[in-house]
Amino acid sequence: MASLKIKKGDKVVVLSGKDKGKTGEVTAALPKEGKVVVAGVNIATRHKKPTQANPQGGLERREAPLPVSKVAIQDPKSGKPTRVRFEIKDGKKVRVAVKSGEVING
Numbered sequence: 001m002a003s004l005k006i007k008k009g010d011k012v013v014v015l016s017g018k019d020k021g022k023t024g025e026v027t028a029a030l031p032k033e034g035k036v037v038v039a040g041v042n043i044a045t046r047h048k049k050p051t052q053a054n055p056q057g058g059l060e061r062r063e064a065p066l067p068v069s070k071v072a073i074q075d076p077k078s079g080k081p082t083r084v085r086f087e088i089k090d091g092k093k094v095r096v097a098v099k100s101g102e103v104i105n106g
Contacts, residue, residue, distance in 0.1 A: 004031050004068055005084040005095065010104070011074040013081040014041055014066070023074055027063065035065035042066045076102045 006012060010026045019041045028037040044064040050057035072081035075097045082099040095104040 012071040013074050016070050037063050037065050075099050
């Protein structure tokens with residue numbers, strides 16, 4: 001995959017799947033795999049054997065990567081999902097929300 005229009009720290013809305021409609025912040029972007037990790041979304045449970053570091057063992061819950069096509073940036077004005085386009089403003093390339101025309105910081 002090439003570069004993503006979504007970066008770490010962006011607020012996103014999940015468009016499909018079991019967590020549809022949930023919002024969260026991107027904690028990691030994985031451009032080579034075309035995936036993003038969103039805080040509090042797509043929680044996967046892993047069974048962990050007891051180790052010396054963790055003698056209790058048990059269930060470990062953590063966010064699993066989500067395909068970038070399943071999320072959209074949250075519009076800074078309305079909070080609804082929006083697409084992103086690039087514009088040149090003051091000689092700098094910036095991301096702009098298609099719905100509202102607001103510049104997305106970052």
